[in-house]
Amino acid sequence: AQKITQTQPGMFVQEKEAVTLDCTYDTSDQSYGLFWYKQPSSGEMIFLIYQGSYDEQNATEGRYSLNFQKARKSANLVISASQLGDSAMYFCAMRVNSGYSTLTFGKGTMLLVSP
Amino acid sequence: GAGVSQSPRYKVAKRGQDVALRCDPISGHVSLFWYQQALGQGPEFLTYFQNEAQLDKSGLPSDRFFAERPEGSVSTLKIQRTQQEDSAVYLCASSLARIANTEAFFGQGTRLTVV
Numbered sequence: 001a002q003k004i005t006q007t008q009p010g011m012f013v014q015e016k017e018a019v020t021l022d023c024t025y026d027t028s029d030q031s032y033g034l035f036w037y038k039q040p041s042s043g044e045m046i047f048l049i050y051q052g053s054y055d056e057q058n059a060t061e062g063r064y065s066l067n068f069q070k071a072r073k074s075a076n077l078v079i080s081a082s083q084l085g086d087s088a089m090y091f092c093a094m095r096v097n098s099g100y101s102t103l104t105f106g107k108g109t110m111l112l113v114s115p
Numbered sequence: 116g117a118g119v120s121q122s123p124r125y126k127v128a129k130r131g132q133d134v135a136l137r138c139d140p141i142s143g144h145v146s147l148f149w150y151q152q153a154l155g156q157g158p159e160f161l162t163y164f165q166n167e168a169q170l171d172k173s174g175l176p177s178d179r180f181f182a183e184r185p186e187g188s189v190s191t192l193k194i195q196r197t198q199q200e201d202s203a204v205y206l207c208a209s210s211l212a213r214i215a216n217t218e219a220f221f222g223q224g225t226r227l228t229v230v
Binding site for chain 2: 004006035037042043044045047050091095102103104105106107108
């Protein structure tokens with residue numbers, strides 16, 4: 001079984017600053033994928049970034065980067081130059097590559113960006 | 116449409132009533148997932164389809180919950196004799212393949228309120 005842990009219920013950041021959202025995971029599988037999703041108040045889940053377990057470089061997508069530390073089983077999301085529109089819930093999730101694979105989510109972190 | 120479509124967006128049911136929630140995945144997507152998201156929580160896995168086959172229903176909370184995907188495209192989640200604890204947002208997601216590096220696309224969800 002897989003488990004995702006997000007220990008920060010809420011985070012505050014000022015506009016234009018960078019923020020790191022923590023995520024640790026637990027799995028016995030060697031091949032897996034890690035995902036971050038954003039969920040604004042409107043409810044839709046928006047895919048942000050993906051990191052494969054065998055990827056040697058950290059994933060980046062625009063202002064989003066994933067700080068992947070495999071030995072520590074962590075996959076923190078870094079948002080640079082925060083914007084007011086970044087205020088939302090953020091979920092870390094993983095999916096393993098054995099058999100069929102479902103997405104397992106953490107409990108989420110609420111990010112509030114202030115002017 | 117281009118994305119995952121769920122209907123209805125909102126449903127109010129009287130306790131004891133049966134409800135049916137519909138999910139139209141992205142055309143050609145093999146994998147389909149249903150999740151239940153309680154207020155302030157992360158999505159919890161309910162069930163998984165690969166084409167028309169329901170490969171995992173371990174997350175269904177009781178035998179009042181039933182899901183089907185008879186032709187490998189549209190899926191319906193049915194809840195019989197609804198209870199107040201069934202109130203949640205029900206999210207559907209689809210992905211092109213079953214492997215870990217495939218992004219899952221989410222619908223906007225159906226918010227079920229049982230009164």
